[in-house]
Amino acid sequence: MKKIEAIIKPFKLDEVKDALSQIGIKGMTVTEVKGYGRQKGHKEIYRGAEYIVDFVAKVKIEIIVSRDMVDLVVENITEAARTGKIGDGKIFIYDIEDVIRVRTGERGEDAI
Protein backbone atom coordinates (compact mmCIF):
# COMPACT_ATOMS: atom_id res chain seq x y z
CA MET A 1 0.00 0.00 0.00
CA LYS A 2 1.08 3.54 -0.66
CA LYS A 3 0.18 6.94 0.69
CA ILE A 4 -0.10 9.65 -1.92
CA GLU A 5 0.25 13.14 -0.53
CA ALA A 6 -0.39 15.99 -2.94
CA ILE A 7 -0.03 19.71 -2.32
CA ILE A 8 -2.15 21.59 -4.83
CA LYS A 9 -3.74 24.97 -5.52
CA PRO A 10 -6.87 25.34 -3.37
CA PHE A 11 -9.19 26.14 -6.28
CA LYS A 12 -8.16 22.88 -7.99
CA LEU A 13 -9.45 20.73 -5.12
CA ASP A 14 -12.88 20.03 -6.62
CA GLU A 15 -11.45 19.01 -9.99
CA VAL A 16 -8.97 16.67 -8.32
CA LYS A 17 -11.66 15.17 -6.12
CA ASP A 18 -13.97 14.55 -9.11
CA ALA A 19 -11.17 12.98 -11.14
CA LEU A 20 -10.28 10.65 -8.27
CA SER A 21 -13.84 9.56 -7.57
CA GLN A 22 -14.21 8.67 -11.26
CA ILE A 23 -11.39 6.15 -10.95
CA GLY A 24 -12.92 4.67 -7.81
CA ILE A 25 -11.08 6.39 -4.99
CA LYS A 26 -13.52 6.31 -2.07
CA GLY A 27 -11.94 8.64 0.47
CA MET A 28 -9.35 11.26 1.13
CA THR A 29 -8.13 13.61 3.88
CA VAL A 30 -7.84 17.31 3.08
CA THR A 31 -5.91 19.93 5.05
CA GLU A 32 -5.50 23.66 4.44
CA VAL A 33 -1.79 24.40 4.56
CA LYS A 34 0.61 27.27 3.89
CA GLY A 35 4.07 27.15 2.45
CA TYR A 36 6.38 28.30 -0.27
CA GLY A 37 8.57 26.83 -2.94
CA ARG A 38 9.50 28.28 -6.30
CA GLN A 39 6.31 30.33 -6.21
CA LYS A 40 7.13 33.33 -4.07
CA GLY A 41 4.63 35.00 -1.72
CA HIS A 42 2.51 38.01 -2.54
CA LYS A 43 2.40 41.69 -1.58
CA GLU A 44 -0.24 43.21 0.69
CA ILE A 45 -0.75 46.94 1.30
CA TYR A 46 -2.12 48.44 4.52
CA ARG A 47 -2.30 52.22 4.81
CA GLY A 48 0.47 52.61 2.28
CA ALA A 49 2.84 50.14 3.97
CA GLU A 50 3.76 47.15 1.85
CA TYR A 51 4.10 43.73 3.44
CA ILE A 52 5.50 40.66 1.70
CA VAL A 53 3.52 37.59 2.74
CA ASP A 54 5.90 34.64 2.19
CA PHE A 55 3.54 31.74 2.71
CA VAL A 56 1.02 30.88 0.05
CA ALA A 57 -2.24 29.08 0.86
CA LYS A 58 -2.39 25.52 -0.50
CA VAL A 59 -4.45 22.40 0.02
CA LYS A 60 -2.87 19.10 1.02
CA ILE A 61 -4.72 15.88 0.13
CA GLU A 62 -3.77 12.47 1.50
CA ILE A 63 -4.95 9.21 -0.05
CA ILE A 64 -4.04 5.60 0.74
CA VAL A 65 -4.20 3.25 -2.25
CA SER A 66 -3.05 -0.22 -3.21
CA ARG A 67 0.30 -0.41 -5.00
CA ASP A 68 -1.23 -1.05 -8.44
CA MET A 69 -3.39 2.08 -8.26
CA VAL A 70 -0.50 4.49 -7.68
CA ASP A 71 0.31 5.39 -11.29
CA LEU A 72 -3.32 5.93 -12.21
CA VAL A 73 -3.96 8.14 -9.19
CA VAL A 74 -0.83 10.21 -9.76
CA GLU A 75 -1.72 10.65 -13.42
CA ASN A 76 -5.23 11.84 -12.52
CA ILE A 77 -4.07 14.28 -9.84
CA THR A 78 -1.40 15.70 -12.13
CA GLU A 79 -3.86 16.26 -14.94
CA ALA A 80 -6.61 17.75 -12.78
CA ALA A 81 -4.36 20.03 -10.69
CA ARG A 82 -2.17 21.36 -13.49
CA THR A 83 -2.47 24.97 -14.69
CA GLY A 84 1.02 25.05 -16.22
CA LYS A 85 2.12 27.95 -14.01
CA ILE A 86 4.60 27.99 -11.11
CA GLY A 87 2.88 26.93 -7.90
CA ASP A 88 0.88 23.96 -9.19
CA GLY A 89 2.24 21.87 -6.30
CA LYS A 90 3.96 18.55 -5.64
CA ILE A 91 3.08 14.89 -5.08
CA PHE A 92 4.86 12.69 -2.54
CA ILE A 93 4.54 8.87 -2.36
CA TYR A 94 5.23 6.89 0.81
CA ASP A 95 5.15 3.22 1.80
CA ILE A 96 2.37 2.30 4.22
CA GLU A 97 2.94 -0.56 6.63
CA ASP A 98 -0.63 -1.27 7.63
CA VAL A 99 -4.12 0.20 7.73
CA ILE A 100 -6.77 -0.55 10.35
CA ARG A 101 -10.45 0.30 10.10
CA VAL A 102 -11.40 1.38 13.61
CA ARG A 103 -15.05 0.21 13.45
CA THR A 104 -14.46 -3.39 12.35
CA GLY A 105 -10.80 -4.01 13.07
CA GLU A 106 -10.18 -5.04 9.41
CA ARG A 107 -6.55 -4.69 8.38
CA GLY A 108 -4.54 -4.13 5.22
CA GLU A 109 -6.10 -3.40 1.82
CA ASP A 110 -9.55 -4.42 3.07
CA ALA A 111 -9.46 -1.45 5.42
CA ILE A 112 -8.73 1.16 2.72
Place this chain on the structure above:
Amino acid sequence: MPEIQGADTAFILIASALVLLMTPGLALFYAGMVRSKNVLGTIMQSFILISLISIEWVYIGYSMSFGPDVLGIIGNLSWFGLKGVGPAPSPIYATTIPHIVFMVFQCMFAVITPALITGAFAERMRFGPFLIFSLLWAIIVYNPICHWVWGSGGWLNRLGVLDFAGGLVVHLSCGAAALAAVLILQPRKGFGRENFLPHSLPMTLLGAGLLWFGWFGFNGGSALAANAIAGNAFVATHLGGMSGMAMWVALEWVHRGKPTTLGAASGAIAGLATITPASGFVGPNSAIIIGLLAGLVCYTAVALKNRFGYDDSLDVVGIHGVGGLIGTLCVGVFASTAVNPGGADGLISGNFRLLGAQCIGVAVVFVYAFVVSWVLFKAIDMAFVLRVSDDTENQGLDLSEHSETAYSA
Protein backbone atom coordinates in the same frame (compact mmCIF):
# COMPACT_ATOMS: atom_id res chain seq x y z
CA MET B 1 -35.56 82.91 32.58
CA PRO B 2 -34.54 80.30 30.02
CA GLU B 3 -37.18 77.79 29.06
CA ILE B 4 -36.72 74.13 28.22
CA GLN B 5 -37.51 73.24 24.60
CA GLY B 6 -38.74 69.67 24.08
CA ALA B 7 -37.28 69.34 20.60
CA ASP B 8 -33.83 70.52 21.67
CA THR B 9 -33.84 68.23 24.68
CA ALA B 10 -34.89 65.19 22.65
CA PHE B 11 -32.27 65.98 20.02
CA ILE B 12 -29.41 66.29 22.49
CA LEU B 13 -30.45 63.14 24.31
CA ILE B 14 -30.34 61.20 21.04
CA ALA B 15 -27.08 62.91 20.06
CA SER B 16 -25.58 61.84 23.41
CA ALA B 17 -26.51 58.22 22.70
CA LEU B 18 -24.98 58.52 19.22
CA VAL B 19 -21.72 59.86 20.64
CA LEU B 20 -21.65 57.05 23.21
CA LEU B 21 -21.91 54.52 20.36
CA MET B 22 -18.72 55.91 18.88
CA THR B 23 -16.62 54.42 21.68
CA PRO B 24 -17.56 50.77 21.00
CA GLY B 25 -17.41 51.70 17.29
CA LEU B 26 -13.85 52.90 17.79
CA ALA B 27 -13.08 49.70 19.72
CA LEU B 28 -14.09 47.64 16.66
CA PHE B 29 -12.33 50.01 14.26
CA TYR B 30 -9.09 49.51 16.19
CA ALA B 31 -9.58 45.82 17.04
CA GLY B 32 -9.86 44.82 13.39
CA MET B 33 -6.41 46.28 12.72
CA VAL B 34 -4.54 44.34 15.43
CA ARG B 35 -3.47 40.69 15.44
CA SER B 36 -5.96 38.11 16.65
CA LYS B 37 -4.17 37.67 20.00
CA ASN B 38 -4.79 41.32 20.95
CA VAL B 39 -8.43 41.79 19.89
CA LEU B 40 -10.02 41.79 23.34
CA GLY B 41 -7.20 43.77 24.92
CA THR B 42 -7.69 46.44 22.25
CA ILE B 43 -11.48 46.49 22.58
CA MET B 44 -11.24 46.68 26.37
CA GLN B 45 -8.93 49.72 26.28
CA SER B 46 -11.76 51.68 24.67
CA PHE B 47 -14.76 50.01 26.27
CA ILE B 48 -13.67 50.30 29.93
CA LEU B 49 -13.29 54.06 29.54
CA ILE B 50 -17.07 54.37 29.30
CA SER B 51 -17.02 53.42 32.96
CA LEU B 52 -13.79 55.02 34.16
CA ILE B 53 -14.21 58.43 32.54
CA SER B 54 -17.94 58.70 33.23
CA ILE B 55 -17.24 58.31 36.95
CA GLU B 56 -14.47 60.89 36.74
CA TRP B 57 -16.73 63.23 34.77
CA VAL B 58 -19.66 63.11 37.16
CA TYR B 59 -17.53 63.81 40.24
CA ILE B 60 -14.92 66.29 39.06
CA GLY B 61 -14.51 66.34 35.26
CA TYR B 62 -17.68 68.26 34.44
CA SER B 63 -17.03 70.82 37.14
CA MET B 64 -13.38 71.28 36.10
CA SER B 65 -14.40 71.71 32.46
CA PHE B 66 -17.57 73.77 32.65
CA GLY B 67 -17.83 74.89 36.30
CA PRO B 68 -17.40 78.52 37.38
CA ASP B 69 -14.20 79.88 35.86
CA VAL B 70 -10.95 80.45 37.75
CA LEU B 71 -8.63 82.88 35.91
CA GLY B 72 -9.59 81.46 32.51
CA ILE B 73 -7.64 78.30 33.31
CA ILE B 74 -9.99 75.84 34.97
CA GLY B 75 -13.48 75.44 36.34
CA ASN B 76 -13.69 75.31 40.10
CA LEU B 77 -15.04 72.26 41.89
CA SER B 78 -18.28 73.82 43.10
CA TRP B 79 -20.23 71.39 40.87
CA PHE B 80 -18.52 68.39 42.49
CA GLY B 81 -20.71 65.30 42.15
CA LEU B 82 -23.09 67.32 39.92
CA LYS B 83 -24.11 69.59 42.78
CA GLY B 84 -26.56 72.10 41.32
CA VAL B 85 -26.49 70.41 37.90
CA GLY B 86 -30.07 69.27 37.52
CA PRO B 87 -33.27 69.61 35.52
CA ALA B 88 -33.14 73.40 35.20
CA PRO B 89 -31.22 74.74 32.19
CA SER B 90 -27.82 76.33 32.70
CA PRO B 91 -27.98 80.12 32.20
CA ILE B 92 -24.76 79.90 30.11
CA TYR B 93 -24.54 76.59 28.24
CA ALA B 94 -27.30 75.13 26.05
CA THR B 95 -29.94 77.30 27.68
CA THR B 96 -32.92 75.47 26.22
CA ILE B 97 -32.22 71.99 27.59
CA PRO B 98 -31.89 70.65 31.13
CA HIS B 99 -28.40 71.26 32.50
CA ILE B 100 -27.99 67.58 33.23
CA VAL B 101 -28.57 66.74 29.55
CA PHE B 102 -25.77 69.09 28.51
CA MET B 103 -23.59 67.41 31.14
CA VAL B 104 -24.18 63.92 29.78
CA PHE B 105 -23.66 65.02 26.15
CA GLN B 106 -20.25 66.43 27.13
CA CYS B 107 -19.52 63.28 29.13
CA MET B 108 -19.51 61.19 25.94
CA PHE B 109 -16.82 63.44 24.42
CA ALA B 110 -14.67 63.04 27.53
CA VAL B 111 -15.04 59.24 27.22
CA ILE B 112 -14.00 58.84 23.60
CA THR B 113 -11.00 61.20 23.67
CA PRO B 114 -8.66 59.04 25.79
CA ALA B 115 -10.00 55.97 23.93
CA LEU B 116 -8.65 57.46 20.70
CA ILE B 117 -5.12 57.57 22.17
CA THR B 118 -5.09 53.78 22.67
CA GLY B 119 -4.42 53.20 18.97
CA ALA B 120 -0.91 54.59 19.40
CA PHE B 121 0.20 52.04 22.00
CA ALA B 122 -1.90 49.12 20.75
CA GLU B 123 -0.69 45.56 21.42
CA ARG B 124 1.91 46.40 24.10
CA MET B 125 0.48 48.33 27.08
CA ARG B 126 -0.29 46.84 30.51
CA PHE B 127 -3.90 47.27 31.55
CA GLY B 128 -3.38 48.72 35.05
CA PRO B 129 -0.95 51.47 34.05
CA PHE B 130 -3.19 52.17 31.06
CA LEU B 131 -6.11 52.88 33.43
CA ILE B 132 -3.95 55.15 35.61
CA PHE B 133 -2.75 57.05 32.56
CA SER B 134 -6.25 57.48 31.13
CA LEU B 135 -7.72 58.75 34.39
CA LEU B 136 -4.90 61.22 35.03
CA TRP B 137 -4.91 62.31 31.40
CA ALA B 138 -8.63 63.05 31.56
CA ILE B 139 -8.12 65.13 34.70
CA ILE B 140 -5.03 67.16 33.85
CA VAL B 141 -5.11 67.27 30.05
CA TYR B 142 -8.68 66.91 28.81
CA ASN B 143 -10.49 68.93 31.49
CA PRO B 144 -8.28 72.03 31.30
CA ILE B 145 -8.22 72.06 27.48
CA CYS B 146 -11.99 71.59 27.41
CA HIS B 147 -12.34 74.55 29.80
CA TRP B 148 -9.99 76.78 27.80
CA VAL B 149 -11.82 76.17 24.53
CA TRP B 150 -15.45 75.57 25.52
CA GLY B 151 -15.76 76.74 29.12
CA SER B 152 -17.34 80.12 29.79
CA GLY B 153 -14.38 82.36 30.60
CA GLY B 154 -11.81 79.91 29.21
CA TRP B 155 -8.81 81.86 27.93
CA LEU B 156 -8.69 80.41 24.40
CA ASN B 157 -12.45 80.91 24.18
CA ARG B 158 -11.98 84.59 25.08
CA LEU B 159 -9.21 84.91 22.47
CA GLY B 160 -11.83 84.00 19.88
CA VAL B 161 -10.57 80.47 19.10
CA LEU B 162 -13.36 78.48 17.44
CA ASP B 163 -13.76 74.71 17.78
CA PHE B 164 -17.26 73.62 16.91
CA ALA B 165 -17.16 69.98 18.04
CA GLY B 166 -13.66 69.05 19.14
CA GLY B 167 -10.88 69.54 16.58
CA LEU B 168 -8.72 70.91 19.39
CA VAL B 169 -10.38 69.47 22.48
CA VAL B 170 -10.73 65.92 21.13
CA HIS B 171 -8.64 65.26 18.03
CA LEU B 172 -5.53 67.40 18.39
CA SER B 173 -5.27 66.66 22.12
CA CYS B 174 -5.45 62.89 21.59
CA GLY B 175 -3.07 63.11 18.62
CA ALA B 176 -0.47 64.99 20.69
CA ALA B 177 -0.80 62.44 23.51
CA ALA B 178 -0.44 59.65 20.95
CA LEU B 179 2.82 61.15 19.70
CA ALA B 180 4.17 61.21 23.27
CA ALA B 181 3.11 57.57 23.70
CA VAL B 182 4.88 56.51 20.51
CA LEU B 183 8.12 58.19 21.57
CA ILE B 184 8.11 56.67 25.06
CA LEU B 185 6.72 53.18 24.46
CA GLN B 186 8.94 52.22 21.52
CA PRO B 187 7.81 49.99 18.66
CA ARG B 188 6.18 46.60 19.07
CA LYS B 189 8.48 43.59 19.15
CA GLY B 190 9.35 42.57 15.63
CA PHE B 191 8.36 45.97 14.19
CA GLY B 192 9.82 46.33 10.72
CA ARG B 193 10.73 42.62 10.54
CA GLU B 194 7.44 40.79 11.06
CA ASN B 195 4.20 41.48 9.25
CA PHE B 196 1.60 43.13 11.48
CA LEU B 197 -1.35 42.29 9.29
CA PRO B 198 -4.83 43.47 10.38
CA HIS B 199 -6.67 40.39 11.61
CA SER B 200 -10.16 41.42 10.46
CA LEU B 201 -10.77 44.32 8.12
CA PRO B 202 -14.56 43.68 8.05
CA MET B 203 -14.50 44.46 11.80
CA THR B 204 -12.61 47.69 11.09
CA LEU B 205 -15.10 48.72 8.42
CA LEU B 206 -18.02 47.99 10.72
CA GLY B 207 -16.34 50.15 13.36
CA ALA B 208 -15.78 52.94 10.83
CA GLY B 209 -19.48 52.78 9.89
CA LEU B 210 -20.54 53.06 13.54
CA LEU B 211 -18.14 55.97 14.04
CA TRP B 212 -19.56 57.79 11.02
CA PHE B 213 -23.11 57.21 12.29
CA GLY B 214 -22.22 58.45 15.76
CA TRP B 215 -20.38 61.45 14.31
CA PHE B 216 -23.72 62.98 13.27
CA GLY B 217 -24.52 63.23 16.98
CA PHE B 218 -21.00 64.42 17.79
CA ASN B 219 -21.05 67.33 15.34
CA GLY B 220 -24.79 67.85 14.82
CA GLY B 221 -25.40 67.74 18.56
CA SER B 222 -22.68 70.32 19.15
CA ALA B 223 -25.16 72.93 17.92
CA LEU B 224 -26.81 72.14 21.29
CA ALA B 225 -30.25 72.69 19.76
CA ALA B 226 -32.36 71.15 17.00
CA ASN B 227 -31.83 74.06 14.65
CA ALA B 228 -30.37 75.10 11.30
CA ILE B 229 -26.81 75.07 12.60
CA ALA B 230 -27.26 71.44 13.65
CA GLY B 231 -28.55 70.71 10.13
CA ASN B 232 -25.54 72.44 8.59
CA ALA B 233 -23.13 70.55 10.87
CA PHE B 234 -24.84 67.25 9.97
CA VAL B 235 -24.43 67.90 6.24
CA ALA B 236 -20.86 69.20 6.58
CA THR B 237 -19.96 66.09 8.58
CA HIS B 238 -21.27 63.78 5.88
CA LEU B 239 -19.52 65.71 3.12
CA GLY B 240 -16.25 65.80 5.07
CA GLY B 241 -16.31 62.04 5.56
CA MET B 242 -17.24 61.18 2.00
CA SER B 243 -14.67 63.48 0.41
CA GLY B 244 -11.94 62.29 2.79
CA MET B 245 -12.67 58.71 1.74
CA ALA B 246 -12.72 59.58 -1.98
CA MET B 247 -9.42 61.42 -1.79
CA TRP B 248 -7.57 58.76 0.25
CA VAL B 249 -8.70 55.93 -2.02
CA ALA B 250 -7.86 57.86 -5.18
CA LEU B 251 -4.40 58.71 -3.85
CA GLU B 252 -3.49 55.18 -2.90
CA TRP B 253 -4.86 53.84 -6.16
CA VAL B 254 -2.45 56.12 -8.03
CA HIS B 255 0.42 55.81 -5.55
CA ARG B 256 0.26 52.09 -4.66
CA GLY B 257 -1.75 50.65 -7.48
CA LYS B 258 -4.77 49.36 -5.52
CA PRO B 259 -7.78 50.97 -3.83
CA THR B 260 -8.02 49.32 -0.39
CA THR B 261 -10.86 48.94 2.10
CA LEU B 262 -8.60 50.04 4.97
CA GLY B 263 -7.79 53.11 2.91
CA ALA B 264 -11.50 53.85 2.48
CA ALA B 265 -12.13 53.55 6.23
CA SER B 266 -9.02 55.61 7.08
CA GLY B 267 -9.92 58.37 4.63
CA ALA B 268 -13.47 58.56 5.97
CA ILE B 269 -12.29 58.88 9.57
CA ALA B 270 -9.67 61.45 8.54
CA GLY B 271 -12.34 63.50 6.76
CA LEU B 272 -14.74 63.23 9.70
CA ALA B 273 -12.06 64.23 12.25
CA THR B 274 -10.97 67.17 10.10
CA ILE B 275 -14.44 68.58 9.50
CA THR B 276 -15.28 68.34 13.23
CA PRO B 277 -14.04 71.78 14.38
CA ALA B 278 -15.46 73.40 11.24
CA SER B 279 -18.77 71.59 10.82
CA GLY B 280 -20.94 74.32 12.40
CA PHE B 281 -19.07 77.24 10.83
CA VAL B 282 -18.61 76.33 7.13
CA GLY B 283 -20.99 75.65 4.26
CA PRO B 284 -21.23 72.45 2.20
CA ASN B 285 -18.76 73.46 -0.52
CA SER B 286 -16.11 74.37 2.03
CA ALA B 287 -16.80 71.07 3.81
CA ILE B 288 -16.01 69.14 0.63
CA ILE B 289 -12.74 71.05 0.16
CA ILE B 290 -11.81 70.41 3.80
CA GLY B 291 -12.56 66.69 3.41
CA LEU B 292 -10.43 66.44 0.25
CA LEU B 293 -7.62 68.25 2.04
CA ALA B 294 -7.96 65.83 4.96
CA GLY B 295 -7.56 62.84 2.64
CA LEU B 296 -4.47 64.37 1.03
CA VAL B 297 -2.68 65.57 4.17
CA CYS B 298 -3.52 62.60 6.42
CA TYR B 299 -2.52 60.10 3.72
CA THR B 300 0.80 61.89 3.39
CA ALA B 301 1.27 62.01 7.16
CA VAL B 302 0.72 58.26 7.49
CA ALA B 303 3.12 57.59 4.61
CA LEU B 304 5.76 59.76 6.31
CA LYS B 305 5.30 57.84 9.56
CA ASN B 306 6.26 54.66 7.75
CA ARG B 307 9.36 56.38 6.49
CA PHE B 308 10.38 57.66 9.96
CA GLY B 309 9.87 54.23 11.52
CA TYR B 310 7.51 55.42 14.29
CA ASP B 311 5.22 52.68 15.54
CA ASP B 312 2.06 54.76 15.93
CA SER B 313 0.38 51.42 15.53
CA LEU B 314 -3.11 52.48 14.40
CA ASP B 315 -2.25 55.99 13.16
CA VAL B 316 -3.70 58.22 15.85
CA VAL B 317 -1.22 61.01 15.08
CA GLY B 318 -1.57 60.81 11.30
CA ILE B 319 -5.35 60.71 11.27
CA HIS B 320 -6.68 62.40 14.43
CA GLY B 321 -3.78 64.67 15.33
CA VAL B 322 -3.17 65.92 11.81
CA GLY B 323 -6.91 65.98 11.07
CA GLY B 324 -7.67 68.06 14.17
CA LEU B 325 -4.82 70.39 13.33
CA ILE B 326 -5.72 71.13 9.72
CA GLY B 327 -9.45 71.21 10.52
CA THR B 328 -8.89 73.86 13.18
CA LEU B 329 -6.78 75.94 10.78
CA CYS B 330 -9.42 75.49 8.07
CA VAL B 331 -11.96 77.15 10.38
CA GLY B 332 -9.76 80.25 10.17
CA VAL B 333 -9.93 80.08 6.38
CA PHE B 334 -13.45 78.90 5.55
CA ALA B 335 -15.67 80.03 8.47
CA SER B 336 -18.56 82.26 7.51
CA THR B 337 -21.06 84.21 9.59
CA ALA B 338 -23.57 83.58 6.81
CA VAL B 339 -23.56 79.93 7.97
CA ASN B 340 -23.39 80.64 11.69
CA PRO B 341 -23.92 84.18 12.97
CA GLY B 342 -22.58 83.05 16.34
CA GLY B 343 -19.23 82.10 14.74
CA ALA B 344 -16.86 84.40 12.88
CA ASP B 345 -15.64 85.09 9.35
CA GLY B 346 -12.47 83.44 8.10
CA LEU B 347 -9.82 84.42 5.57
CA ILE B 348 -12.06 83.86 2.56
CA SER B 349 -14.64 86.25 3.98
CA GLY B 350 -11.90 88.85 4.44
CA ASN B 351 -11.08 88.41 8.14
CA PHE B 352 -7.46 87.66 8.97
CA ARG B 353 -7.76 87.69 12.74
CA LEU B 354 -9.62 84.40 13.11
CA LEU B 355 -6.81 82.43 11.45
CA GLY B 356 -4.38 83.99 13.91
CA ALA B 357 -6.53 82.88 16.84
CA GLN B 358 -6.82 79.37 15.37
CA CYS B 359 -3.02 79.15 15.03
CA ILE B 360 -2.63 80.10 18.70
CA GLY B 361 -5.25 77.48 19.64
CA VAL B 362 -3.40 74.77 17.70
CA ALA B 363 0.00 75.67 19.16
CA VAL B 364 -1.23 75.91 22.73
CA VAL B 365 -3.26 72.70 22.68
CA PHE B 366 -0.56 70.72 20.91
CA VAL B 367 2.27 71.84 23.18
CA TYR B 368 0.27 71.47 26.40
CA ALA B 369 -1.18 68.05 25.52
CA PHE B 370 2.16 66.75 24.23
CA VAL B 371 4.27 67.92 27.16
CA VAL B 372 1.88 66.87 29.91
CA SER B 373 1.17 63.51 28.25
CA TRP B 374 4.91 62.91 27.86
CA VAL B 375 5.52 63.61 31.56
CA LEU B 376 2.55 61.43 32.53
CA PHE B 377 3.71 58.48 30.44
CA LYS B 378 7.26 58.83 31.76
CA ALA B 379 6.16 59.05 35.39
CA ILE B 380 3.77 56.11 35.16
CA ASP B 381 6.43 54.12 33.33
CA MET B 382 8.93 54.73 36.13
CA ALA B 383 6.42 53.94 38.86
CA PHE B 384 4.56 50.97 37.35
CA VAL B 385 6.14 50.04 33.95
CA LEU B 386 3.85 50.75 31.02
CA ARG B 387 4.88 47.93 28.80
CA VAL B 388 4.09 44.22 28.99
CA SER B 389 7.01 41.77 29.23
CA ASP B 390 8.47 40.21 26.07
CA ASP B 391 6.81 36.88 26.84
CA THR B 392 3.47 38.53 27.38
CA GLU B 393 3.80 40.52 24.20
CA ASN B 394 4.39 37.30 22.26
CA GLN B 395 1.43 35.65 23.91
CA GLY B 396 -0.89 38.62 23.34
CA LEU B 397 -2.90 40.91 25.60
CA ASP B 398 -6.10 38.86 25.45
CA LEU B 399 -4.67 36.02 27.50
CA SER B 400 -2.13 37.94 29.58
CA GLU B 401 -4.30 40.87 30.64
CA HIS B 402 -7.79 39.37 30.56
CA SER B 403 -7.47 35.55 30.58
CA GLU B 404 -9.73 35.28 27.55
CA THR B 405 -9.35 34.60 23.84
CA ALA B 406 -11.46 36.20 21.13
CA TYR B 407 -11.47 33.24 18.79
CA SER B 408 -11.25 29.56 19.68
CA ALA B 409 -8.71 27.72 17.57
